[in-house]
Amino acid sequence: MKSRNKRMMMILAMFIAVMVGLAACSGEESTTSQPSNTSNTGNDNNSDEVSGDEQVLNLTAGEPTALNPGQANYSQDQLITNNIQEGLMRKGLDGATLEYGLAESYEVDGFTYTFKIKEDVIWSNGDPITAHDFEFAWKEAMDPRNASPYSWLFELIALENAAELAYMEVPEDESEAETNIQAAKDAVGIKALDDTTLQVTLTRQHPAFLELTAFPTFFPVNQAFYEQVGGLDGYATEADTMLYSGPFAISEWSHDEKIVLVKNDKYWDKDAVKLDKIVFSDVADENTQVQLYSSNGVDAIRVPNDYVDQYKDSEEATQYARIQTWWFVLNMEADGVEGEFLRNEKFREAMAIGVNREELVNVAFGGLHVPGTGLIPPGLAGATPDQDYRSANPEHTDFLAYDFERAQQLLEEAKAEVGQDLPTLGLSIYERQSKEAQYLQEQYRKLGVNLEITVTDSKIRKSLFNSRDYHIIYAGWFADYDEPSTYLDLFSSTSGFPKNGFAMDEYDALLEQTQNTTDKEEKYKLYAEMESLVLSNFSFIPMSHDGFYSLQKSYVKDVAVHSTGPSRTYKWAYISGK
């Protein structure tokens, strides 16, 4: 008995020792990271020693998936890249007007742009930023071995021979691949004529070209440094394996925890930068974000949908339009009786006009969204600066105008044509769409269309789209740049975007025509025609256009907000009256 107890006590003692030992190690770990953030994290109750305002901004952003400009993909990647790097152009404080970034001027001759790079601009290590850095970065982003998620932008702007490089099938043999890719790179229409002259050759005019030079994929990379840190596998994976060309530089990057930006003293326009520090904490949970905002742990958040009612009247809340359209995608390639209905034009029209969008946005979105009026959301640029595309084409709304009786009648006609009863149709949604989906389900039930809702994530959705194994998907599209073609390019038969059987020769012909039209007014007329072709097909049925509320403490000033591309620029931001 005695020896047993002794043994037991020894084991207990061992456990305690191990636990204490572990606690000691971990204690050390938490203290080493302490000095760097005591001044800026959550509890700011003791920061009253500051005279004037401490120029520190606390924000949230997810862990970037890539900060190599050519690989930046997710919104957090683009947000941070936009603030630590700079392109030829940059969007200004008003959020939209283009200003010169690293470029000093440009000339256009036909479809050829010649940019003059500023003379005195340098990287954070002191190396000059040259035209070669742009040529290298663009070609690296197009290199098919690097499989950049945004390499299609180079094809989009019609950069000469970009598609041949970006979409090349990489040969198995490495040296053969190298030769082929090098040859394709030499043919691409971007060339540094000397250190400060960059020539870009397009094959036609693209309306968004200049705007896109302010987009991360088009930012410069210093080749010597890039190769020194291991190229694609090494560049921008840590704070010290990248160089900075923008207003800020990363001083600390704790993966999945936070990223700290500090003012970049080597930035050409550093006098305009007032913030000393920006801390982006990775906070995935929306409730936690609200908690942090209300306890002054962060200075700005996007209001989660569940909190809209609580915060929308707050003085710190601003409503923004997100340039996005949500639509029902009706699968005209579905099997069975369901497919027969979905292929029936009268049925599709009944779906389009059988729902009251005014009520939808008020009941299901609490007024956050605006009723769907077309494919192209309000706010996207029109032919003239004073009128956006949507308000210039009010008649397109007629395709979607609510007419319950006519919808019922069309539905009956469709049933007669198909000769069968309408089965229940599947509706696939994201979890966050459940409120509006339930509302729509109820509306359509009144009409006589029964929908069965399934919640899927984006991965499953993608495979449903590809396999055509769905009836209706509640999907959407967010504008990549501020011009209608960001939507209208999607519906061509070659884009691969419509995964419901939509394809029209007439549409393709019109699209080609717009690409060869330089007259803006003429081009926008064609755009309107194209939009009405898609709308009157009723296989993409716009429901609403997105909007959201942002909360930002009143002491945060001059944050530039962009409706397309990277969401914010903090170059001019400052803290006042905290």
Add this chain to the structure above:
Amino acid sequence: MGKYLLRRFAFMIITLWVIITISFFFMKLLPGTPFDDERIPEAVLENMMAQYGLDKSIPEQYVLYLTNVVQGDFGVSYRIKNRDVTTIIAEKFAPSAIIGIHALIISVPLGIILGMIAALRRGTAIDYAAVGFAVIGFAIPSFVVAVALQYLIAGNGLLPSALWGTYKHVILPSIALALSMFAYYARMMRSEMLEVLGQDYIKTAKSKGLSRPVIIFKHAFRNSLIPIITSLPVVILFTISGSLVIEQIYSIPGLGTELVKSVLSRDYTVSMGLTLFYAVMYIVALFIVDILYSVVDPRIRVAGGSE
């Protein structure tokens, strides 16, 4: 004993291989790929798949993965460029372990003390209060506790409501994680103690005229601890390997948060790495439990243990 250990070890390896195989193929059954941007052209997608070896056939991928795992290489994340899985797990383990250890230090001793007091004061108000606490503490889900603490304590500016970095950030999540364990151990200790107190040897001790403290601490207490000690390895390893809910709510960069992210984004390599990590933890814990049983309680001998 040596033979026994060897056999156990071989069995562990086989278990791991089965787990790797099953989870590998299950993961491949999930629809979708790690790359789901609707706008990426097919040609680029194919190059992306090739970059990560996803263009190969599934049996080929399996053999490749198994070969790499044997060599200790768990691959790189598909979501975060150029981050290898081993580094991710190593980095995320620290925050999870810090919170887990704090929770254990709070909950286990307190639970044992409360359970003991309740047992010794059986039928009194203290006992009922302790039992009530144990039932409620165990029944309230940890996310409710976590959010309540955020509102009550962080809301008043006493402690940070979330994030990570200083010691202050450790306190609330540790308490939230500790509460149910505290209640669990209080209940367990109480019932064990009551059972032991009814045993013959306690009566013997009493009739021998031993003093109450000697009976309680030397005989009753030690014997009531047996089931608690044998349950500890599993609880410890699980507690320090992260809680999905608590980490999510307090925005802690730990293993739990990582697991959720990796599954949602089809980050196969990270999900597989974490699955394996948890499996190893669990198998090791069970192994320790087996040994503990044979050491702590001679009445229980594992088959072959006494050969």
